[in-house]
């Protein structure tokens with residue numbers, strides 16, 4: 100073991116190329132992961148902010164907020180279901196916003212949500228008519244507290260009273276207002292999709308303590324005679340447009356990158372092992388077991404990978420710190436960094452396994468130079 | 472546990488006492504055949520050899536006569552095609568590869584025909600490698616390595632890499648390495664081939680001293696007849712056949 104460590108320390112050049120390549124792979128892996136996390140966060144923030152046990156859409160909506168309509172009778176039915184603790188309404192409309200101090204054609208796409216105070220992930224302070232909380236991504240657009248945004252073709256005025264964090268929806272900034280404000284903005288700007296008083300797009304349900312969300316979803320849909328489609332928060336997130344396909348594509352690229360890491364480690368350590376056949380012959384002649392020689396190879400690969408992962412992690416954190424908010428959706432989370440490092444270590448172990456046979460095959464007789 | 476017993480006296484004395492009657496090596500009817508592309512090369516045939524418990528034997532023969540093959544078999548690196556090999560009273564001819572590995576680790580010392588030091592380790596670390604392999608007591612190993620380096624006149628070269636040592640110094644490090652596991656039999660495969668006459672003589676003298684002070688048996692392979700003067704007995708080998 101200490102032999103392997105000494106070789107690493109005294110002949111760093113031998114491992115330089117592998118370290119550089121694996122570092123680049125680690126950076127790529129953590130950047131891709133951070134980008135995916137950033138995109139996912141930007142897509143799902145609004146739903147996660149509900150901290151809901153269930154999101155209830157109308158049955159014909161295909162679980163899409165804009166297509167969904169919930170009428171007051173359904174809401175009352177849902178409230179009656181055993182295991183439901185509280186129900187609140189949710190509505191959304193996607194429009195262009197004009198920001199004070201910017202040109203009249205300089206529109207920022209926003210989603211204005213109407214919500215009731217029961218949503219635990221958002222400020223419980225009720226907003227007055229015409230007022231809204233803004234997602235902090237709007238701050239990077241130059242919006243300040245007290246600004247009045249002009250929303251949609253009808254330029255409905257909405258006053259920003261403060262900022263909330265991590266509430267983006269389908270990659271867009273959001274505004275959080277009362278249900279009345281939402282209905283007003285919706286009806287002013289979307290004459291084709293007017294909503295009557297008491298109508299919402301979805302219901303946010305908190306389950307009573309001890310109730311199972313999956314079971315509750317079934318009871319809720321039964322209570323409304325299947326006029327609703329209830330999803331758990333995770334299901335609702337997966338149902339958001341593009342979220343699943345985005346994750347699939349990114350995970351495929353990440354998988355491919357891990358595969359490349361396996362190939363790099365396999366090739367590189369196979370090469371080193373070939374170079375070391377003479378050394379292994381001597382060590383075996385002196386009584387070293389193949390297992391401990393291979394453990395040395397493994398140790399070196401793991402250390403090289405750890406170095407690469409640490410540099411990758413530092414790069415990812417630096418990237419997250421340097422990227423201005425609102426430009427590239429990149430976040431560096433501990434779990435993503437640890438996960439990437441774990442996959443790289445796994446790749447190192449698998450890659451090394453390709454050298455195992457060669458280490459086992461080394462014949463101590465060659466140290467004697469018999470027959471030369 | 473007596474901490475006072477000096478290592479060379481201690482190990483040497485007990486080694487001699489325990490093996491006073493048992494020969495270090497017995498070979499009975501040993502035959503080794505190499506198969507190369509459907510052709511059989513008989514490297515060793517009907518080899519009979521007994522090496523006493525603290526005897527030094529010179530093995531002399533022309534190139535290709537089977538000297539290295541004999542050492543490899545005696546040291547458990549190769550298995551004989553036929554015959555019995557008994558080292559320190561243990562019949563190793565039927566050993567599995569794993570048993571042979573343990574046997575090499577614990578019971579024999581090798582000095583290879585090509586010196587084969589580990590290039591990125593210092594002289595001292597090249598000795599300690601043996602101990603790392605066997606995972607023995609580190610403190611004891613350090614002491615033993617320092618003592619061997621001292622005896623071999625390498626104390627001031629302990630921190631040098633092999634590339635910073637002369638041929639003779641490298642050879643001496645290799646001798647030190649072969650003695651680290653306190654073997655009862657050491658196999659020297661042409662320890663003087665890379666050295667000039669004077670240095671070669673010195674080397675064999677040194678080997679003799681080291682062996683005799685420990686009561687360790689040795690086979691010294693050479694094709695230099697002069698060196699046989701330092702051995703207790705000379706055995707000749709030609710075309711795989713031994714003759715006294």
Ligand SMILES: Nc1ncnc2c1ncn2[C@@H]1O[C@H](COP(=O)(O)OP(=O)(O)OP(=O)(O)O)[C@@H](O)[C@H]1O
Nearest residue numbers: 469470505507512514533534535536537538539540
């Ligand atoms: N691995 C091997 N495969 C096939 N033949 C071998 C092998 N090793 C040795 N031989 C043959 O066995 C014979 C004895 O070889 P060995 O290496 O024991 O000779 P040696 O006496 O040590 O020679 P030298 O003085 O040149 O080192 C030679 O004919 C050699 O070609």
Ligand SMILES: [Mg+2]
Nearest residue numbers: 469538539584
């Ligand atoms: Mg030879």
